[in-house]
Amino acid sequence: xxxxxxxxxFEKRQMKSLSTSDRVKISREAKALILDLNQIYKEKKDDKxxxxxxxxxxxxxxxxxxxxxxxxxx
Numbered sequence: 001x002x003x004x005x006x007x008x009x010f011e012k013r014q015m016k017s018l019s020t021s022d023r024v025k026i027s028r029e030a031k032a033l034i035l036d037l038n039q040i041y042k043e044k045k046d047d048k049x050x051x052x053x054x055x056x057x058x059x060x061x062x063x064x065x066x067x068x069x070x071x072x073x074x
Contacts, residue, residue: 011056026060027067033056
């Protein structure tokens with residue numbers, strides 16, 4: 001259950017005015033949380049855990065989208 005608390009704290013964290021290194025750390029932390037939660041989900045099949053993974057994935061995608069930046073046009 002410590003992992004679930006950690007995931008909830010991750011969701012509540014403020015994601016404004018982040019440096020590039022902060023974004024990389026957040027992305028890696030999100031990936032680790034998702035993989036760990038997935039192991040729990042495989043055993044328990046709890047929909048709340050699946051919803052939590054979806055929310056963390058949305059945060060991760062948003063951060064990674066900003067990391068990659070807009071494509072350069074010719």
